[in-house]
Amino acid sequence: MEKRFEVVIVGSGPAGLSAAGRAAELGLSHLLLESTTHLANTIQRYQKGKHVMAEPGFLPLRSSLPFDAGSREDILAAWLQNAKKLGIKVAWNADVTAITGQRGDFVLQTRSGKSVRANHVVLAIGLQGNPRKLGVPGEDQPFVQYQLDDPDEYLNEEIMVVGAGDSAIENAVALARQNKVSLINRRDEFARAKEGNLKQLEDAVERGRIKVFFNSSLRSIEAQSNGEHRAQVSLTTGEGDMQVPVDRIIARLGAIPPRDFVESCGIQFPSRAANAVPELTHQYESNVPGLYVIGALAGYPLIKQAMNQGYEVVEHILGRDIKPVDHGLLAKKFSGLPFGLDVEQTLDKIKKNVLCFGPVNSLRFRELILESDVHTPKAGEVIFSRNDYTNSFYSIVEGSVEIEIDEQTGKRVTVGEGQFFGEMGLISGRRRNATVYAGRYCVLVETPRRTMLRLLSSVDEVRRRIDQVFILRAIHSQFAPNSNLEDLADLVNSAELRQYAPGEVLFAEGESGDELHLVRRGSLTVSRYLHGREVVLSYVPAGKYVGEMGLLGNSRRTASVRAVVPTETVVMKSEPFLALLERDPKLKAQVQTQLQARLRANASMESSTEGGELLSFLMRQGLGEATDVLLIDESLCVRCDNCETACASTHGGTSRLNREAGPSYASIHVPTSCRHCEHPHCMKDCPPDAISRNASGEVVIADNCIGCGNCESNCPYGVIQMAPIGGSQPGLWSRVLFGAEHKKVKDKEAPKRAVKCDMCTNLKGGPACVRACPTGAAVRISPEQFIELVRED
Amino acid sequence: MHGSFLSHRGGFWFWFALTLVLASVVAYVWHEPIGLPNGGSWLGYTLGTIAALLIVWLTLFGVRKRAYYSRLGSVKGWLSAHVYLGGSLLVLGTLHSGFQFGMNIHTLAWLLMVLVIVSGFYGAWVYWRYPNRITRNRDGMTRDLIFREIADIDRKASLIVEGLGSPADRMVISAIQLFQVGGGAWQQLGGRDRSQMMIGVLKEKQKSWKRVSNSRQQRLLDELTGLLSRSTEPKEAALLQELIDLVSRKARLLKQLLNDIRLQGLMEIWLYCHIPLTLALLATLTAHIVSVFFYW
Structure with missing residues (x-):
C-alpha cells in the first residue's frame, strides 16, 4: 500500500x-x-x-x-x-x-x-x-524548452522557436544574433504581436537570420544520437511535410x-x-x-x-483554533465603535445589518472589512462633498446619513441603516454628484474602490442589489428630484443596463427609436453625416443623457451616438418617461431647455467641420475616458522643454511627461502624459493597491508601490515608467548659474518604483508643467472643456 | 481658455508698459532741467533708478523660469511682463541719458542695453512666428520618427543593392556611410547638408573612386537615374527603380529634417546673444553706477 x-x-x-x-x-x-x-x-x-x-x-x-x-x-x-x-x-x-x-x-x-x-x-x-506544451511526441525531451532565460547562452545552434506571440518573436530575434533560427507559426500571420516586434522580425527575416514557417505545425520530435544535430523535427507546412534538423526547440505557446x-x-x-x-x-x-x-x-x-x-x-x-494574524488589526479598527462587542461579533453585526453584504462569504467579508475603514462621524459632519473625485463606497451599519440632492434648494433625503451610498462615484468614475452629511449616531464602513470592484465581479448578487439601487437613484436625481420614489416605480422597473464596446453604435442617424440613454460609465460621441462625411458634434460624459428627442415625440434619430470607451448606460423606455413628464410640467420644460441647448451647440459645430475633426482626433487618442489631460498648442510651443524640466525637478529627477512624443492634429498636440482616466487602467492589477484617486481627481501612486511594473504594462497610453528611488536635487542657484541637473541613482539594481503624473498634488501652485510654460502653450483641461477648445480653434 | 504670452491677461503688461513709457515721455517734455537734460537732474535720477531696477528684475526672469516651486505668478505672466517692460526700458534708459552720448562707460551701458533689448525683440518675434512654421514643416512627424524612417530606408536600400553589384552598391553604401546632418552652428542654421558619396571615375583608363558632395541626396539620384536610363535588364531596372523611390523618399525626409534643424536653431540662437549681452550689461551698469557716485 x-x-x-x-x-x-x-x-x-x-x-x-x-x-x-x-x-x-x-x-x-x-x-x-x-x-x-x-x-x-x-x-x-x-x-x-x-x-x-x-x-x-x-x-x-x-x-x-x-x-x-x-x-x-x-x-x-x-x-x-x-x-x-x-x-x-x-x-x-x-x-x-x-x-x-x-x-x-x-x-x-x-x-x-x-x-x-x-x-x-x-x-x-x-x-x-503552466506553460502550454507542444502536445507532440518528444515534447519533454531535454532540448525542448518552454522558457528562455538568457538568449546569449546559445551559440551557433539550429534553434526552432514555436509560437506566434510577442515572447516567441522576441526570443527568435534575440537568438538569431548568434544562431540559425526558424520560427513556426500555426497561422498565416502574426496577428497578436506588437508592431515593434514585427518590425524586428521583418528585419531579421530580410537578412536571412530567421526563417519563418507559416501555416505550419509540429508532428513529432525525434532525438538523434549520431549526426550533426540533436534532433529531427517532422513539420506539416502549407507546402507539404518536411524534416528539419534542430539542436534546440523553444516553445512559447502561452500559459494555461x-x-x-x-x-x-x-x-x-x-x-x-x-x-x-x-x-x-x-x-x-x-x-x-x-x-x-x-x-x-x-x-x-x-x-x-x-x-x-x-x-x-x-x-x-490540525484543527487548531488560531486567530487569524489580522485579528489584532481588526480589533484596533473596531476599537472606536460604540457596540461593546468582540471582533467576531462586530463582523457578524456589520454583515447582518448591511443588506448588500448579505451574500458575501465570511472569509471574503473579513478581507473586505480589513481593507475598509470604519467611521463614527459626528452629526452634521460632511462625509464627502459634491464634485469630490473620491470613489470609495459607504455602507451604513447604524444610524443614517443625509444626501443633499439639490444644491440650490438644499433639499436632502435621508438614507438609513443597512443602506449604502457613494455607488455613483464608484461606478461612473466621475466626481461625486451630491454632498453627504452624517446623521446622529451613525456608524459607516468605507470600502475602497478596488475591493468593491473585486466584490462586484465575483458576487453577482451584490452587483444586482447595487445596480437596482443605482438605477433608482440615478433616475431620481437626474429627472425627478421632487417626485416620490413610488412615482418612479414604473420607470425604474422598465429601465435596464446595457453595455457597449468602444466604437459600438447605440443608435444611428435616421433610425427610429424612442429610448433614452443615461450614461453611467464611459462616454459617447454624437455625430452626423454632413457633406458625405461623419462629423463629431459633441461628447457626452457619464452622468449625462442622450436620446431625449426620441422621447419627446420625434422618433427619427437625427444623429448617431457611439461609445468612445467601454460604456454602460441606463436605458429608459418612452412610455413611463412620458407619463412622468406629463405629471411634472416643470421637468418637461427643463428637458426641453436642455435639448434646445444641445441642438444649438450641434448647429454651431456643424458650421465648423474642422472643430468636429479635432474633436474626433481627441477621442481617437483615448481622451474620452480622461478626466484631466495635458495638451500642447504647437502654434505657441517653442520646444524649450521647460515643462519636462519642471516636472523632473519637482519629481525626483524623472519627468513624467514626454513633450515631443505623441500625435498632433491641427496644432493641438497630445504629449505622452497621464490623463487620469475615469477608470484607470493602471489600477486594474496593483498587488499592494498603491494606486488611488485623490478627492481632487489625481490618480497617484503611493509609496507602498512594490515596483512590479503591472501598471506600466496595463497603461495603454505609456505614461507610467519605472524609476529608481532617490537621487539628489541641486539647488536653485546651481541650476540657474551652472545648469546643474538632478543626480540620478547610478546603481542599475537599485529598487525601482512606478512613477507617473500626480498633477503636482503636493505643490500648492498646481501642475508645474503648465506653470513653467513660458508661452502659454501647455494647458490642462478636462473633457467638458474639449468643446470649448475645439470652438476656440 | 489659453493664449499666447503676448496677450496674457488681456495684454495687461502691454498697457502697463505703455503707461510707463507715456508717463516718462510726458515728464521729460514737461521737465525743465538746469542746462541740458541729463542723468544728474532729479528726473534723470528717477528714470535711472527705475531703469536699473527694471534691468535687475528682468534678469531675474532666468531665475523665476527655473524656480519650479515658486508660486509668484506663472512663468507665462513673467515672460509677458519681461517682453513689454523690457521694451519700455528702451525709452526709459534713453530718456535717462538725455541723449548725451560719448565714448564712455555710460554710453557703453546704454548701447549694451539696446542690444539686449533688440535681441529680445527678435526673440519675441521668433517665439511668435516660428512655432507654427515648425509644426507645419514637421507635418505630424517627430525628429525621432524621421531618423527612424531614414534608418529603415537605408536598411532596405542596402538589401536591394546586394542584388545589383558594382557600381550601384558602392555608391549606395558609401552614400549611407557618408550621410551627415547637423554639424556646427552655421551648418545648422543654413540648413546645409554635408553628405558625400563615392563615385567611380575613369582616369587614364584606370578606374578609381572619388568623394563628391551628395547634398540632399541629389548626386546619388542623378547617378541612379543614369544607371536606370542605361539599364537593359528588366530585373536590374526594377531594382534600380525601387532604389530611386527609396532615395527620393529619403531626400524628402532629409529636407524636412534640415528645415526643422534650421528653424529650431533660428528660434534658439538669439538666446546666445541675449544672455551674454545681459551679463555684460549688468557688469557695465555696475561700473556706470559706481563711477557716477564716485565722481559726484
Whole structure:
C-alpha cells in the first residue's frame, strides 16, 4: 500500500512553501509537489537582482520561513536554506494533472504518471499557470524548452522557436544574433504581436537570420544520437511535410490559466468573471472538504499574505483554533465603535445589518472589512462633498446619513441603516454628484474602490442589489428630484443596463427609436453625416443623457451616438418617461431647455467641420475616458522643454511627461502624459493597491508601490515608467548659474518604483508643467472643456 | 481658455508698459532741467533708478523660469511682463541719458542695453512666428520618427543593392556611410547638408573612386537615374527603380529634417546673444553706477 501523507501541498511558491515549512516544523507527514526543479518558480523568474518589497507593511509575518524586503537572490537563498533546515520534503518535476477524492482520501496524479495519496490537499499554484506544451511526441525531451532565460547562452545552434506571440518573436530575434533560427507559426500571420516586434522580425527575416514557417505545425520530435544535430523535427507546412534538423526547440505557446484545472478538481467559482476567486471558508477550505486553496489563486497576490495563509492553513488542518494574524488589526479598527462587542461579533453585526453584504462569504467579508475603514462621524459632519473625485463606497451599519440632492434648494433625503451610498462615484468614475452629511449616531464602513470592484465581479448578487439601487437613484436625481420614489416605480422597473464596446453604435442617424440613454460609465460621441462625411458634434460624459428627442415625440434619430470607451448606460423606455413628464410640467420644460441647448451647440459645430475633426482626433487618442489631460498648442510651443524640466525637478529627477512624443492634429498636440482616466487602467492589477484617486481627481501612486511594473504594462497610453528611488536635487542657484541637473541613482539594481503624473498634488501652485510654460502653450483641461477648445480653434 | 504670452491677461503688461513709457515721455517734455537734460537732474535720477531696477528684475526672469516651486505668478505672466517692460526700458534708459552720448562707460551701458533689448525683440518675434512654421514643416512627424524612417530606408536600400553589384552598391553604401546632418552652428542654421558619396571615375583608363558632395541626396539620384536610363535588364531596372523611390523618399525626409534643424536653431540662437549681452550689461551698469557716485 503506498504511503498516504497527512497533507500534500501543490506548488512551492510563497504560500505553498510556507505551508510545507509549518508542516515540517510540526513534524507532520507532508509532501510538497513542485512542477519544476526549483522552489518558487515565479520569484525565480523575476529579473536578476530585482528588489522585492514586503507589502503590506502593516501586516505582521507569520511563517516558519523568513521574509523581508530585499533582493530576489537574498530571499530565494533564505528560503532554500530554511527549507533544508526545516526538512521540507519536496517532489520535483511533479506537475499535478488531477486531484480526486475528498478529506482523508485524496489521490493526486502527476504528468509523469505517478500518484500521491493524501488526507488533506493544499492548492497553492498561483495564477501564472503552466506553460502550454507542444502536445507532440518528444515534447519533454531535454532540448525542448518552454522558457528562455538568457538568449546569449546559445551559440551557433539550429534553434526552432514555436509560437506566434510577442515572447516567441522576441526570443527568435534575440537568438538569431548568434544562431540559425526558424520560427513556426500555426497561422498565416502574426496577428497578436506588437508592431515593434514585427518590425524586428521583418528585419531579421530580410537578412536571412530567421526563417519563418507559416501555416505550419509540429508532428513529432525525434532525438538523434549520431549526426550533426540533436534532433529531427517532422513539420506539416502549407507546402507539404518536411524534416528539419534542430539542436534546440523553444516553445512559447502561452500559459494555461489554472482555472480549468482548479475546476476539474471540483472547486467552484462563483462567476465566470476572469478575476473571480473560488468560494472559501474562514479556514481557506474550498467546497471540496479537505481541499484548501491559498495564495494568489485564493485572491491574495502579495507574498506576505500568501506566507501567512500557508502557516494558518496547516494550523486549520490540525484543527487548531488560531486567530487569524489580522485579528489584532481588526480589533484596533473596531476599537472606536460604540457596540461593546468582540471582533467576531462586530463582523457578524456589520454583515447582518448591511443588506448588500448579505451574500458575501465570511472569509471574503473579513478581507473586505480589513481593507475598509470604519467611521463614527459626528452629526452634521460632511462625509464627502459634491464634485469630490473620491470613489470609495459607504455602507451604513447604524444610524443614517443625509444626501443633499439639490444644491440650490438644499433639499436632502435621508438614507438609513443597512443602506449604502457613494455607488455613483464608484461606478461612473466621475466626481461625486451630491454632498453627504452624517446623521446622529451613525456608524459607516468605507470600502475602497478596488475591493468593491473585486466584490462586484465575483458576487453577482451584490452587483444586482447595487445596480437596482443605482438605477433608482440615478433616475431620481437626474429627472425627478421632487417626485416620490413610488412615482418612479414604473420607470425604474422598465429601465435596464446595457453595455457597449468602444466604437459600438447605440443608435444611428435616421433610425427610429424612442429610448433614452443615461450614461453611467464611459462616454459617447454624437455625430452626423454632413457633406458625405461623419462629423463629431459633441461628447457626452457619464452622468449625462442622450436620446431625449426620441422621447419627446420625434422618433427619427437625427444623429448617431457611439461609445468612445467601454460604456454602460441606463436605458429608459418612452412610455413611463412620458407619463412622468406629463405629471411634472416643470421637468418637461427643463428637458426641453436642455435639448434646445444641445441642438444649438450641434448647429454651431456643424458650421465648423474642422472643430468636429479635432474633436474626433481627441477621442481617437483615448481622451474620452480622461478626466484631466495635458495638451500642447504647437502654434505657441517653442520646444524649450521647460515643462519636462519642471516636472523632473519637482519629481525626483524623472519627468513624467514626454513633450515631443505623441500625435498632433491641427496644432493641438497630445504629449505622452497621464490623463487620469475615469477608470484607470493602471489600477486594474496593483498587488499592494498603491494606486488611488485623490478627492481632487489625481490618480497617484503611493509609496507602498512594490515596483512590479503591472501598471506600466496595463497603461495603454505609456505614461507610467519605472524609476529608481532617490537621487539628489541641486539647488536653485546651481541650476540657474551652472545648469546643474538632478543626480540620478547610478546603481542599475537599485529598487525601482512606478512613477507617473500626480498633477503636482503636493505643490500648492498646481501642475508645474503648465506653470513653467513660458508661452502659454501647455494647458490642462478636462473633457467638458474639449468643446470649448475645439470652438476656440 | 489659453493664449499666447503676448496677450496674457488681456495684454495687461502691454498697457502697463505703455503707461510707463507715456508717463516718462510726458515728464521729460514737461521737465525743465538746469542746462541740458541729463542723468544728474532729479528726473534723470528717477528714470535711472527705475531703469536699473527694471534691468535687475528682468534678469531675474532666468531665475523665476527655473524656480519650479515658486508660486509668484506663472512663468507665462513673467515672460509677458519681461517682453513689454523690457521694451519700455528702451525709452526709459534713453530718456535717462538725455541723449548725451560719448565714448564712455555710460554710453557703453546704454548701447549694451539696446542690444539686449533688440535681441529680445527678435526673440519675441521668433517665439511668435516660428512655432507654427515648425509644426507645419514637421507635418505630424517627430525628429525621432524621421531618423527612424531614414534608418529603415537605408536598411532596405542596402538589401536591394546586394542584388545589383558594382557600381550601384558602392555608391549606395558609401552614400549611407557618408550621410551627415547637423554639424556646427552655421551648418545648422543654413540648413546645409554635408553628405558625400563615392563615385567611380575613369582616369587614364584606370578606374578609381572619388568623394563628391551628395547634398540632399541629389548626386546619388542623378547617378541612379543614369544607371536606370542605361539599364537593359528588366530585373536590374526594377531594382534600380525601387532604389530611386527609396532615395527620393529619403531626400524628402532629409529636407524636412534640415528645415526643422534650421528653424529650431533660428528660434534658439538669439538666446546666445541675449544672455551674454545681459551679463555684460549688468557688469557695465555696475561700473556706470559706481563711477557716477564716485565722481559726484
